[in-house]
Amino acid sequence: MFRFIHCADIHLDSPMRGLRFVDDSVIDSVRGATRRALENLVELCIQEKVDFLVIAGDVFDGDWEDYTTGLFFNRCMQKLDAADIPVYLIRGNHDAASVLTRHLTLPGNVRVFSERHPETVRIDALQVAVHGQSFAVRDVTENLVLGYPQAVPGYFNIGILHTGLAGREGHARYAPCQLDDLRALGYNYWALGHIHQPEIVLSEPWVVYPGNVQGRHIREAGERGCVLVTVDGSDVTLEQKALDVVRWLEVSCDIEDVLTLGDVLPTVKSAVAQAAAPHPGIPLCMRIGLKGSTPAHQFLYQDVEQLTHEIVNAAQWAVSQPVYVERVAVAPNHAGAASFCAVGPSDSLTGVLQGVAEDRTLQTALAEQLSSWHRLLLGRMQEQDAPSPVDATDTRELVRQALMEVTARLQGGATRGDT
Ligand SMILES: [Mn+2]
Incomplete structure (x- = not known):
């Protein structure tokens, strides 16, 4: 039995948009909402003693305004490192390799998948294989899935992917692919990111958008958070967990x-x-x-x-x-x-x-x-x-x-x- 958390679209330090009837002190407290939501994520990982964390792109909203955004993220990752929780993450359209100009060394528990080709990490102790590829540029228009390897036999295979699938209303169609492309690889769980509305697209195999961790404007209404996945033999259980602070x-x-x-x-x-x-x-x-x-x-x-x-x-x-x-x-x-x-x-x-x-x-x-x-x-x-x-x-x-x-x-x- 093992457990992991799947989240995506943290958009760290992204502003909350459109609040009109509030004074400045409230704006200040609301502004830090994506940071508080990330702290809730770290706390949940530690509390639930998950075996690892998967982040399916858009950790950052764009290039950091200054280094404090990166320092805050690293502080959170260091807490997970201290709790022996590995993190597997890919970059999405908002934090594609070409978008970020500032960098800080990540702690050893964080594995960022290459933007040049798909990579696979095997966690042999759990018999888990994690496959993923980062966005090299903001506008990835090719189908990245076609480059992903076939499932590792006998392992629980997780594919991390930032994608709009075959098209989702109101979202740019990055790294487009068909559900059949996903099915063809024989994975157990597709950890998707990009669409901010939580959605379980398929259950065989699991194809899941956890949604973003914190709504940022009225078009992102409703509870936001992550998905806690428990794998017990062939039983896979998903639980939506709230992380949002407003x-x-x-x-x-x-x-x-x-x-x-x-x-x-x-x-x-x-x-x-x-x-x-x-x-x-x-x-x-x-x-x-x-x-x-x-x-x-x-x-x-x-x-x-x-x-x-x-x-x-x-x-x-x-x-x-x-x-x-x-x-x-x-x-x-x-x-x-x-x-x-x-x-x-x-x-x-x-x-x-x-x-x-x-x-x-x-x-x-x-x-x-x-x-x-x-x-x-x-x-x-x-x-x-x-x-x-x-x-x-x-x-x-x-x-x-x-x-x-x-x-x-x-x-x-x-x-x-x-x-
Ligand atoms: Mn996003």
Whole structure:
């Protein structure tokens, strides 16, 4: 019987992106999240007395800003060395050999697989063979698996590989390969990296993405960690283990039929409490969205800033752990949004905005415009303060939100004028 931990995509010192409703002291504590998650990994290895650790690429987010990133990683590896736990790792697209310009000598327990050809390490005491190849450059477009050797007979064979397989939505298609390529080699376990969403792709043989160890933005929502593998004869058991120190969650609040701001907030509170229930104790980074049409639409939107902060307030009130709000998306659908406007100039303005909301070409142009502003902002801000890049989806959302806001404000103005 032996046990190992399979992790990938540590992205050490990668910033947490997009937190808007938090102050600097929180940002500082959240910034170290990937380091804390790596410490949790080391602690788990020692606690579970694993026989070895496998890291399937992207230990680093890119070239180190300074040596402290490497020093921190080595400190963690030295702890594993002191506990006699070997580490087998490959470099991925983010920390490919050509990407990293700074280097530090690793402790003797860490084996980095070559980026020139696949290598095999045999652990004879356990009858385990570990095969792997690092990325030489960021854009590895060839199928690396074709170079991997056949399984060592009688051994438990593990293949470490950083790959997007035959293509995964939202991920660059590095080192592409087919599941049949993996099957053909007769390995027992494919320890994959690159896709940050945890996924057991196959169970015969095991083809596993452990996901990244720490979510870094709203598109990496949910629990993050590693996989603890126990091999007992022909029995292989997998356990997902959480390592993350803050967790991203998207919360959707249905405000259908809600009539006043006073009624919206309890709705938000209960939606947040419900979404947070499976994640006790861990600080949460949240995106909160309101959905559903409400007759109170025009009142809610008269002061979006107030509404937004009341929602943040309700969210942090709803649960006992810290809640950091990334974004409040107050854009509920209202079938009759335009009908709130009195006949007059507001009609044509609403018409124009609705036109934008439906015009893909105009959205692309807008997205380009926003991106150039974004680049300009990036040049003037610290990276952690910079807004996330704008894409076409964001633009549609922005336009939708603008439509709601303008309509509501016009309506508010008209209402005040009437009285
Ligand atoms: Mn990665």
